[in-house]
Structure formats: structure tokens, C-alpha cells
Amino acid sequence: MNVHTRLVHPHDDREQHHGASSVPIYQTSTYHQSDPEHLGPYDYARSDNPTREALEQAIAGLEGGARGFAFASGMAATSSALLLFQPGDHIVAGRDLYGGTYRILTTVFHQWKLDVSFVDTTHPDLVRQAITPATRALFIETPANPLFSITDLRAMAALAREHNLLAIADNTFMSPYLQRPLELGFDLVLHSATKFLGGHSDLIAGLAVARDPALGRRLRSIQNAFGAILGPQDAWLVLRGIKTLGVRMEAQQRTANTVARWLATRPEVRRVLYPALPGHPGHDIHLGQADGGGAVLAFELADGPTAVAFLKRVRLPLVAVSLGGVESILSYPATMSHAALPRPERLSRGITDGLVRLSIGLEAEEDLMADLESALTGRTDSPPPKKRKTQHE
Numbered sequence: 001m002n003v004h005t006r007l008v009h010p011h012d013d014r015e016q017h018h019g020a021s022s023v024p025i026y027q028t029s030t031y032h033q034s035d036p037e038h039l040g041p042y043d044y045a046r047s048d049n050p051t052r053e054a055l056e057q058a059i060a061g062l063e064g065g066a067r068g069f070a071f072a073s074g075m076a077a078t079s080s081a082l083l084l085f086q087p088g089d090h091i092v093a094g095r096d097l098y099g100g101t102y103r104i105l106t107t108v109f110h111q112w113k114l115d116v117s118f119v120d121t122t123h124p125d126l127v128r129q130a131i132t133p134a135t136r137a138l139f140i141e142t143p144a145n146p147l148f149s150i151t152d153l154r155a156m157a158a159l160a161r162e163h164n165l166l167a168i169a170d171n172t173f174m175s176p177y178l179q180r181p182l183e184l185g186f187d188l189v190l191h192s193a194t195k196f197l198g199g200h201s202d203l204i205a206g207l208a209v210a211r212d213p214a215l216g217r218r219l220r221s222i223q224n225a226f227g228a229i230l231g232p233q234d235a236w237l238v239l240r241g242i243k244t245l246g247v248r249m250e251a252q253q254r255t256a257n258t259v260a261r262w263l264a265t266r267p268e269v270r271r272v273l274y275p276a277l278p279g280h281p282g283h284d285i286h287l288g289q290a291d292g293g294g295a296v297l298a299f300e301l302a303d304g305p306t307a308v309a310f311l312k313r314v315r316l317p318l319v320a321v322s323l324g325g326v327e328s329i330l331s332y333p334a335t336m337s338h339a340a341l342p343r344p345e346r347l348s349r350g351i352t353d354g355l356v357r358l359s360i361g362l363e364a365e366e367d368l369m370a371d372l373e374s375a376l377t378g379r380t381d382s383p384p385p386k387k388r389k390t391q392h393e
């Protein structure tokens with residue numbers, strides 16, 4: 001069935017929850033066992049919860065995998081997946097991976113003696129050269145933040161097959177609505193469901209989907225043992241968010257295309273980074289593996305002070321760490337996502353002080369562009385909103 005239909009009807013068994021239109025929130029920690037010698041399918045809620053299970057089945061269906069898992073955050077999903085490896089194993093990871101993934105690999109899993117090489121995965125040859133006899137996995141993100149660098153998913157899957165490696169993709173920026181790495185040969189997909197899947201900037205959640213049942217069994221045992229599970233209230237919110245994923249992504253992507261093209265004509269903007277713009281590095285590869293450029297883009301202003309002044313002037317987008325919500329969100333890599341990178345290293349990667357990232361929400365495009373234009377030009381047509389009084393005032 002069409003993905004829009006599957007988003008609204010992710011489960012076929014309506015009777016399981018008494019025909020309820022929305023899967024109930026099973027707010028429980030445990031389950032009475034009428035026969036203590038033969039426990040029922042649900043015995044303790046860290047192991048199984050029907051609300052979480054409904055979300056896990058929904059994401060497995062959308063990504064086309066055998067089994068899905070819901071975790072307390074995107075980082076909990078990533079960390080649990082990294083527990084698949086052992087001390088002494090080696091991973092080839094994308095140089096532009098999400099900063100939190102970089103941090104956990106270089107701190108916690110470094111102590112755990114998991115060895116990592118960070119490589120520019122836009123060049124399959126560099127990935128091939130980084131593979132050693134101890135390599136067990138490739139871990140990539142495409143498009144990668146914040147320059148929207150594109151990695152060829154089919155080429156990575158082929159390399160992984162050739163060297164018997166697990167191919168792992170963080171699919172947060174695209175969501176399964178636009179890109180499904182498992183269909184292109186990947187083994188494991190990870191998500192920060194905090195972003196497009198939840199979609200409303202009101203929860204923190206993570207998801208993982210394994211393509212084959214054997215990997216699913218290993219992850220299931222880690223999820224149960226490590227215990228970084230998603231609670232039933234947030235699982236319900238993600239399930240609700242998923243029902244509108246298709247219409248949100250369509251509308252947000254449409255506006256992103258318009259805004260990216262408009263920004264590219266602005267004299268204040270030095271460059272626009274958006275995978276669907278002709279001329280973007282990896283444009284053809286991206287459109288061969290995803291159904292559009294997505295709803296997040298970046299653009300570069302003259303310098304740091306210009307970017308900061310712009311961020312202080314905008315009214316509609318939140319200026320915040322995150323993306324994928326119904327409201328547009330502007331973030332500033334220099335002090336937010338990439339603050340941990342030493343400045344020379346950040347600049348050498350092209351993440352300049354003038355770079356701003358914009359996650360497009362559901363605002364009308366004319367309102368959004370009018371707001372961005374007045375912030376770019378320094379013209380303000382209306383007085384700034386009144387500051388709310390704090391308790392001390």
C-alpha cells in the first residue's frame with residue numbers, strides 16, 4: 001500500500017486494542033501472572049510494553065525492516081546499537097556524524113576500546129582504505145549535518161557486503177518517508193525520533209530498525225539488558241506524530257525548496273546548502289536514493305557578527321538546538337551543534353562563523369520569507385514581542 005495509507009494504518013490487528021482508534025497508553029510497570037509457572041507474553045515493562053511495541057512495529061514497517069526498537073533518546077538508540085560491538089573492534093564512521101555520536105564514540109566507547117576512524121564518506125575510496133581486519137561496521141549519516149554532505153548509500157552497502165561489515169545509517173534528517181537505507185542494502189537504521197518522526201518538538205525519543213531477524217534478536221537482548229527504553233507516553237506521542245509524517249514532510253519540503261532557491265538569490269547570502277539545489281555536491285546521488293531534499297538547509301552569511309545579528313532579529317523561527325518540528329528552527333553550528341570542535345578544525349571543514357542552519361516548519365512560506373528578509377536586511381516592521389515577566393519582576 002501507499003506510504004500515506006501505511007502511516008495512518010500501521011497495524012492490521014484492530015482487535016488487539018478493542019478497536020481503539022489510537023493505541024492506548026499502557027502506563028504500567030508490570031503485569032499480573034495468573035499462572036506463575038508459565039508467564040504470559042508481558043511480564044515486565046522494561047522488556048515489553050504494548051504501546052512501545054506498537055511504535056516498534058510501525059517504524060519497522062516504514063523502514064522495511066524485520067524488527068524495530070524504541071529508546072529513550074536518539075543517543076540511547078545509537079549507544080545501544082554500539083553495544084553490538086566488542087572491545088578491540090573497529091568502526092569506520094562518517095567525519096560529519098552528529099556531534100553526540102562523535103562524542104560518545106570518542107569518550108565512552110573509546111574507554112570501552114572500540115576503535116573508530118572518522119572518514120569523509122562522500123569518497124567511497126577513503127572508506128575502503130580505512131577498513132582494517134578489525135573493522136566490523138560502517139556508520140554513516142546522509143545528508144550529514146551541517147553542510148549536507150552526501151554519502152552514496154548503495155556504494156556503502158556494497159563495501160559493507162564485500163568486507164562482511166554491518167552497515168549502519170542514521171536516517172534522522174530524511175525520515176523513512178524520504179529515504180529507506182535498508183531497502184538499499186543497509187543492516188541497521190537509527191533515528192532521533194525527537195525530530196521529524198515525533199515532529200512537534202515536544203519529546204525526546206530514539207528508534208532503531210534491524211533488517212534481519214538475527215540482528216533484531218541481538219538488539220532486543222541489548223535493549224532489554226541495557227534498559228534505555230522509551231516510556232509509554234512518549235511512545236504514544238511518536239505514534240501520533242508518525243500519522244502525519246507524510247503531509248508534514250511534503251509541506252515542509254515544499255517550503256524548503258522555495259526558501260532555498262530564494263535565499264540563493266539574496267545578496268546577503270554567500271552560499272546555500274540544500275541537497276535538492278542543482279549544483280549541490282552529491283545532488284544526483286542524493287536524488288537517486290531519497291525522494292527529495294528534505295526540510296532542512298543551511299546558508300552562510302558574511303561572518304559571525306552578521307549571523308548573530310540575524311539570529312537575534314528573526315521572529316518566527318525558534319533559535320534553538322533541534323530540527324524537524326512543525327515550527328521552523330534556526331540553529332547556529334558555531335555555538336550549538338559544532339561548539340565542541342576546535343575552531344580551526346571547524347573552519348577547515350567549512351563550518352564557518354557565518355553558517356546558519358534552518359529547519360523549515362509548517363508556517364506559510366510568505367510569512368517565513370518576509371521574516372527572514374527583514375532579519376537579513378536589518379529592517380524590522382513590527383516592534384519586538386513583549387518579554388514575559390518572570391516571577392522576580
Ligand SMILES: Cc1ncc(COP(=O)(O)O)c(C=O)c1O
Pocket residue numbers: 073074075076098100141170172173191192193194204205206322
Ligand atoms: C542526526 C542526529 N542523530 C542523533 C541525534 C541524537 O538524538 P537525541 O537528541 O534524540 O538523543 C540527533 C540530535 O540532534 C541528530 O541530529
